[in-house]
Amino acid sequence: MKVIGITGGVGAGKSTVLSYLSKRKGAQVVQADLVGHEVMAPGGPCCGPILKLFGERVQRKDGSIDRAKVAAVVFADKGKLEALNKIVHPAVKKEILSRITQSREQGYSYFFLEVALLFEDHYDAICDDLWYIYADESVRRQRLMSSRGYSKEKIDGIFSNQMADDFFRSHCNYVVENNGDLEFTCRQIEERIHSYETL
Ligand SMILES: CC(C)(COP(=O)(O)OP(=O)(O)OC[C@H]1O[C@@H](n2cnc3c(N)ncnc32)[C@H](O)[C@@H]1O)[C@@H](O)C(=O)NCCC(=O)NCCS
Numbered sequence: 340m341k342v343i344g345i346t347g348g349v350g351a352g353k354s355t356v357l358s359y360l361s362k363r364k365g366a367q368v369v370q371a372d373l374v375g376h377e378v379m380a381p382g383g384p385c386c387g388p389i390l391k392l393f394g395e396r397v398q399r400k401d402g403s404i405d406r407a408k409v410a411a412v413v414f415a416d417k418g419k420l421e422a423l424n425k426i427v428h429p430a431v432k433k434e435i436l437s438r439i440t441q442s443r444e445q446g447y448s449y450f451f452l453e454v455a456l457l458f459e460d461h462y463d464a465i466c467d468d469l470w471y472i473y474a475d476e477s478v479r480r481q482r483l484m485s486s487r488g489y490s491k492e493k494i495d496g497i498f499s500n501q502m503a504d505d506f507f508r509s510h511c512n513y514v515v516e517n518n519g520d521l522e523f524t525c526r527q528i529e530e531r532i533h534s535y536e537t538l
């Protein structure tokens with residue numbers, strides 16, 4: 340089984356690429372963001388520690404964590420983000436490693452792993468190939484404002500906590516340009532997968 344790490348800045352199109360890949364026969368896909376949401380859900384290993392860190396102001400009536408409230412705090416306060424990362428990242432990594440082992444045992448050919456913080460959390464060490472999904476900053480800002488209703492401040496806050504374009508380019512093996520239509524993006528993906536299969 341080939342493990343392919345998919346990374347890039349916020350709003351570049353990683354989840355869009357993953358959704359396309361999820362339809363592929365023999366492919367398993369995992370999004371670290373979603374695993375992160377699972378581990379902080381009520382009953383998950385990180386729910387209690389997060390409530391302890393941020394207090395009841397981030398708790399909804401049903402006991403779940405209001406992630407938008409947590410985001411407003413952490414993307415404006417590096418110290419708080421670090422404390423949150425320390426709680427969430429080990430639990431996410433443990434779960435992802437277990438899913439990789441399971442998928443290998445189940446005979447999948449490809450495991451596509453989407454992680455914004457791929458290098459910070461050292462997922463590169465377990466990937467056979469690293470793809471960088473790229474879109475211009477202005478395109479990403481526009482997409483995040485129109486599709487997710489993110490404010491300029493929220494986007495600035497997330498941008499300032501992620502690696503820059505030149506870092507991604509120099510650390511990944513393949514760049515998928517996602518400024519244009521999805522057909523162009525998918526063609527680049529097919530080319531890369533085709534190259535594995537003809538080696
Ligand atoms: C701050 C939180 C609660 C916001 O949740 P929300 O549902 O609003 O957003 P979501 O999780 O989808 O993240 C949106 C985007 O923000 C960026 N982002 C998320 N966490 C981080 C981080 N720790 N550092 C830098 N960028 C981040 C990513 O590009 C991500 O795709 C959540 O992102 C979180 O718990 N982050 C810290 C843990 C983490 O790093 N999770 C990512 C997987 S390990």
Ligand SMILES: Nc1ncnc2c1ncn2[C@@H]1O[C@H](COP(=O)(O)OP(=O)(O)OP(=O)(O)O)[C@@H](O)[C@H]1O
Nearest residue numbers: 348349350351352353354355482486517519520521
């Ligand atoms: N080629 C494209 N053309 C038009 N819209 C696109 C394209 N690619 C992605 N989008 C849109 O841009 C927005 C951001 O894309 P997506 O959620 O895939 O980004 P992401 O990199 O996964 O972001 P995050 O880091 O937050 O997880 C989505 O609304 C998506 O539908």
